[in-house]
Amino acid sequence: MASYHIETYGCTANRGESKEIERRLRDAGHHPVDGPTAADVAILNTCTVVEKTERNMRRRAEELADETADLVVTGCMALAQGEQFEDLNARVCHWEEVPIAVRNGECPTPTPDSQPGLDGEIGILPLARGCMSDCSYCITKRATGRIESPPVEENVDRARALLHAGATELRLTGQDTGVYGWDINQGESLLPELIDRVCELDPGHDFRVRVGMANPKGLHGVRHDLARTFAKNDEVYNFIHAPVQSGSTDVLADMRRQHTADEFYEVVAAFDDKLSEWTLATDLIVGFPTEDDDDFRQTVDLVRKVRPERINITRFSKRPGTDAAEMKGLGGTIKKERSKALSELKREVCDEAYDAMVGTDRTVQAVQLGTGDSVKCRDGAYRQIVVQNADEWGVAPGDHLTVEVTEARTVYALGRPC
Secondary structure, eight states, X not given: OOEEEEEEOSSHHHHHHHXXXXXXXXXXXXXXXXXXXXXXXXXXXXXXXXXXXXXXXXXXXXXXXXXXXXXXXXXXXXXHOGGGGXXXXXXXXXXXXXXXXXXXXXXXXXXXXXXXXEETTEEEEEOOBOBSOOOTTOSHHHHHOBOBOOOHHHHHHHHHHHHHTTOSEEEEEOSOGGGTTTTTTTTOOOHHHHHHHHHTSSTTOOOXXXXXXXXXXXXXXXXHHHHHHHHHOTTBOSEEEOOOBOSOHHHHHHHTOSOOHHHHHHHHHHHHHHOSSOEEEEEEEEOOTTOOHHHHHHHHHHHHHHOOSEEEEEEOOOOTTSGGGGSOOOOHHHHHXXXXXXXXXXXXHHHHHHHTTTTOEEEEEEEEEOSSSEEEEEETTOOEEEEESHHHHTOOTTOXXXXXEEEEOSSOEEEEEO
């Protein structure tokens, strides 16, 4: 788990988002420290209301980049003018992506008493606790142990309760959703069966299902079944978060990631075969101790080939007590250069995906309130489209509507109801 320092500037909405970031970080086992120099990562939540504010944000970002090993920049200036922070090699994220960025490639760590709950109209359903991996860099394994899966019927009952309580979106979460059921089903995933059962609930009730992070190894064994499950159930967002971490099979072996680069490609191919449009999110660790120039080139090649629309990039840092902490690390300059190169490629890929949406009509579900008078919506591939002046349009969370995409931003688009 990581230590973090967070600073927030600007309006009440920014402060509210920072509180939510901190809640998610604490829920994942991370902890705050006093000041950036004591933190594994510093988080700067920015404002961009006037030019003077922008100069202040830039100056503070420079200071934080000098004071901490890793800097994450979010908020209004980060999303509107992310290029202002590129030379600092800061990671520019939408606030919802910050908790993922902080994890350093580790699995999320739900607390032992994690239970289903509502966040507005979003129902959070933890499928299981623990994972089947033993990554050499990850400390969370010691906190959670091996996977413990409740039966499918129990999770279906929990999903039903969330829908009856008013959920219009169900998020199936866990450290590794792809291996749900391995411990009770002789090493075979029960995720496709669970999704089918959940999608059969409450006919006539409009709701969507998002599947949370799943490691490529768990996905690989059920890739064809899972892709078919996604294709036949309109309730499921066509979205997969599969953290590959490296494009080099040699580095993956040193990380003890269990999957190979070829297996990751095969997972992507299975979903490409069944889905005409879908979103791939992945995580990449840059500068693992055994990563050489050729290994890094393979990671760049992987991104260019599969073109994930959401990429979380983390510079490797040692976690106490892990096997990777005993390895001789790469220099900070090498990690910064590689992270910068990947960040530039990420921006190219993400911009390409969102630019291609401009001028198209999308059927979306309004999911939650955004900043000011706006509502965040998701299309079928889980791309975020924000409707501004929501009161004027009469759009509220839970609504289904068609929007014309009018403008692309860094990690989301703007849409006008048709």
